[in-house]
Amino acid sequence: MRYAIELAARGLGRVEPNPTVGAVLADEHLNLLGAGYHERFGGPHAEVNALSDFVDRFEDSGVRQELLANATLYVTLEPCCHYGKTPPCSEAVIGAGVRRVSVGLIDPSPHVAGGGIQQLKKAGIDVSSGLAEEAIRELNAPFLKLLRTGLPWVHVKWAMTLDGKIATRTGASKWISSEVSRQRVHLLRGRMDAIIVGAGTARSDDPLLTVRGLGPRTPTRVVIDSKATLSLDSQLVRTVDDAPVLLAVCESAPAERVDQLRALGVEVIVVGPADGRVDLMMLMQELGRRSMTNLLIEGGGELFGAAFDDGLVDEAHIFVAPKFAGGAGGVTPVGGVGVALIPEGSQLQGQVVEQVGDDVYIRGRLR
Numbered sequence: 001m002r003y004a005i006e007l008a009a010r011g012l013g014r015v016e017p018n019p020t021v022g023a024v025l026a027d028e029h030l031n032l033l034g035a036g037y038h039e040r041f042g043g044p045h046a047e048v049n050a051l052s053d054f055v056d057r058f059e060d061s062g063v064r065q066e067l068l069a070n071a072t073l074y075v076t077l078e079p080c081c082h083y084g085k086t087p088p089c090s091e092a093v094i095g096a097g098v099r100r101v102s103v104g105l106i107d108p109s110p111h112v113a114g115g116g117i118q119q120l121k122k123a124g125i126d127v128s129s130g131l132a133e134e135a136i137r138e139l140n141a142p143f144l145k146l147l148r149t150g151l152p153w154v155h156v157k158w159a160m161t162l163d164g165k166i167a168t169r170t171g172a173s174k175w176i177s178s179e180v181s182r183q184r185v186h187l188l189r190g191r192m193d194a195i196i197v198g199a200g201t202a203r204s205d206d207p208l209l210t211v212r213g214l215g216p217r218t219p220t221r222v223v224i225d226s227k228a229t230l231s232l233d234s235q236l237v238r239t240v241d242d243a244p245v246l247l248a249v250c251e252s253a254p255a256e257r258v259d260q261l262r263a264l265g266v267e268v269i270v271v272g273p274a275d276g277r278v279d280l281m282m283l284m285q286e287l288g289r290r291s292m293t294n295l296l297i298e299g300g301g302e303l304f305g306a307a308f309d310d311g312l313v314d315e316a317h318i319f320v321a322p323k324f325a326g327g328a329g330g331v332t333p334v335g336g337v338g339v340a341l342i343p344e345g346s347q348l349q350g351q352v353v354e355q356v357g358d359d360v361y362i363r364g365r366l367r
């Protein structure tokens, strides 16, 4: 099952809004007979890939039947039992003559929810479930969150100096982290459905927010911009044909400006009251409705602050560069209101600390 999880992880960024799934067929001594994973959205599921790998390895059907007598199919997620983009995996498993199946996690999707296991059992297959369930839940946390709450999984990423600044007192932030760290950011971006920045960052940095090199996804670039101030000449607008740009505005955004941006290909949505700011929760709900599974907020301090204050952040990616910016007027990563006492604040769990070039990359999930 551990190997099946490892295989499943290769689908990260490629299969969403589907879950990542891995499958391994092994004999009673845990010798590998076949393995596969769900490689891309719309493509064959893990079980089908593992079973076809089994056929490739053992071409003689007599040999296969003999091997199956003592084999178990380890699959990280319950086999599906419905016709979606591909036929049901439960039928493929039954048809192949598998006798034993170990399922990691029961698929909570309403169209499966135990139905796949029931079908297997009805066909006389010995099925157990729950092996390594926690690790599978962790790997599929974004998928599970979207299913449970309708909200995407929110990552935050920033680069800061050793004295905790994401920009100097003049607003300059180029470049705090090293080139290798920035390459890592592009890898991260490449598996996101959207990259989000605040109007302040759009104004001061004129960012491009595209993925350098080819990632598995082309994230939509989102700007949180109550009054639709995004420059018509910004890099974002000029590259709207390369990757979509979505502007989240308030009802009070000037209609003429909104029309100009729309005419240039920017999608503008109203997710905030006339007298206030963009409602981040409303925006998250809208992006969730679009089946966006992973979002990356890239700044700046005010937007990070609002996201933390609203409890929206699930995972953090922080690059710390061995530099000092100083200045009480420098931008700190997380603005907003914050907490009054340290125990009230969020905490990273299961953090990974990695040296990347001269920088330190800290990542983890929030609790």
Ligand SMILES: NC(=O)c1ccc[n+]([C@@H]2O[C@H](COP(=O)([O-])OP(=O)(O)OC[C@H]3O[C@@H](n4cnc5c(N)ncnc54)[C@H](OP(=O)(O)O)[C@@H]3O)[C@@H](O)[C@H]2O)c1
Pocket (backbone or CB within 6 Å): 157, 158, 159, 160, 165, 166, 167, 168, 170, 171, 172, 173, 176, 197, 198, 199, 200, 201, 202, 204, 205, 224, 225, 226, 227, 229, 277, 278, 279, 280, 298, 299, 300, 301, 302, 303, 304, 306, 331, 335
């Ligand atoms: N080092 C890094 O990793 C990094 C990353 C990104 C940015 N930066 C730096 O950060 C600085 C910009 O940060 P910033 O704090 O000034 O601006 P910001 O967070 O990028 O943008 C804040 C603006 O977003 C708009 N907004 C609308 N609704 C909001 C809501 N619900 N919550 C929060 N903001 C909302 C507001 O403008 P409206 O009222 O006009 O809508 C607000 O002023 C720049 O100097 C940039 O270089 C550094």
